[in-house]
Amino acid sequence: MRRQKSLSEIGRFMAPVSLLLDGAWQRMHWWVATMAVLYALSGITIVRSDEVAVILRWGQLVGETPALQQHGPGLLFAFPRPVDEILRVQVKRISEVPVTTLAAATSTMESGPVPQAPGEDDDEGPSGIRETLDPLTRGYALTGDENIVHVEMVARYRVRDPAEWAFYGPKAEDVLRAEVTAAMVRSLGEMGVDRVLSDGRKDLIATAARRAQAGLDTAHSGLELSSLELTRLSPPVALAADFDAVQSAFITAETSKKDAEAYAASAIPNVQAEADTLLQAARGTASNDLATAQGDAAAFQALDREYRANPVVVRERLYRDAVDRALSSASQIRWVPPPIGGSYHGMRITVGPSDTGTEPLGEGGSGGR
């Protein structure tokens, strides 16, 4: 009885509501049906070309393995909220984090430049730069040989595992900064400062990046360190001049070595060429001499054949030719009479340069006598 009455009471109470619903349905049932269909389809999502989407069904990831969890670009069918929730992540976008934890001025990390107490300036170096570093305000790292260097880096990363990054990993920038710093501190700690500042830089970056990635994996960050760049790697300001001096000494040494090598490179071929020229000349002379000798020998043999046939004539001819040659090539010829009694007594002959050759002959002769 009582129940019947309460029902009818509810009915009476609900009457205006049901009247409203009925009226609404009659007027707008197409609208309502359309809305219901649209709601049912609202889970369908478009995944863009640079994105990967994961589906949460009642909050739980759909799919057992990361490969099954991740849906590539295209249409993705899912139930409407609150059953399914779709998370789209841009996995191809590379983001950048500057890492200045080890930089000389770490104003971004700490509470900005700390005002110095007036009495704190007493250990200034010769250049007016403070000869120390406050570890709380100045970032730096120790190298393997206990030198101090400042490092500024830029880490670039992208999301590799969207589910891990979105739901389980630490905040990307926090974990990156910490892992990269730790990896760099450790990698610097096993190298000498000279390697770090010269040819070891690539090694340093590679080692640090590898360590940082291992750390990111251990931290389940879902991130991939796509590149690590050293934007600055320098010794402390107070020591910059000393480091530069080593550098310039090195360059000077290299230059003088290069000069010496250039000297050697030009001196040896020059000497070689000189020697070659001399040898060539000697060979030429030798073959010349040989040819002359052979010619002379042939001429002599020919002469000899003639001589054997007519010894007296040939001899006479040769002798006459020689005397003619001698008489014609001599610049002065003086004739003197034969000695009287086998000797000349006090005869003087003056012989001068060729222009005096025209002197009268008698002068000498008269002087002689």
Next chain:
Amino acid sequence: MVDAMKTQRWLRAIVGTLALGAIVFSATAVVVKEGQAVLITRFGRPLRAATQAGLHWKLPWPIDAETSLDMRRRVYETGQTEMLTRDKKNIIARTFVVWRIGDPLTFTQAIGNQSAAEGKLDGLMTNAAIGTLGGHDLSALVSTNPSDLQVDQIESELLASTAPMALRNYGVMVEQIRLERLALPEENVTAVFGQMRAERRQFAAKFDAEGLREASRIRSEADLEAARIRAKGAEEQARIVGESAAQVAKIYADAHRIDPDLYRFTRSLDSLDKLVTGSTSLILRTDSEPFSLLQSKEGK
């Protein structure tokens, strides 16, 4: 008309059921998202923690209540603490911890929120770091000799000495500890600068000396080589000249051997040619040839 009445009745039933269902569902269902945990309390007393993502159930309010906890990993960097290594060197170290809530129940009861957890972690980590680094030399942290370095070991020691306690006492799961910073106390840096400067000067001097030495070595080697080449050339030249002289001598000897008398005669005539040149003055007796021929003609 009857059809319309029927449709309306059905519609009312469906709408009513759906509405009721939705109300019941929202009162009893607990949706645990990935990366979250939900702590369910009954009359304020913690009942259980739903850590698995998905749909869970509870009794409706006011019997059960739910609190959700963020189970994501977090990075906490400790403060910079000065400590002493085994070889009595002062260093300033800072570590960072990757942690997450490991046991929601213990975490909620013992700590409650993130900043309190980090406060506890800081204390734990500082103690552990002082203890662990006190057992190693500085060369275990920085050294150019790879066999000295023990950073991996130090980090796992730190983890071993903090993780079990953090989980048991605070419900905090420490997953990774790494040394993030290694520095020297301000007053020690001056000494390090001094050492660095001395080392730099030594290097500069070394480079200077080495450069000079190397350059003079290269130069003198080149000079030596040049002298060697010259000597070799001279030797070769002498050989060629000698051989040629010998050959020439042999040719003349072979030729003259056939008539030494004629040779002697022609040689004398050649000598005469050489003797009488443009600057020679000849003094001849008038009774010698060819003048004598003229005389004898005159005399006839």
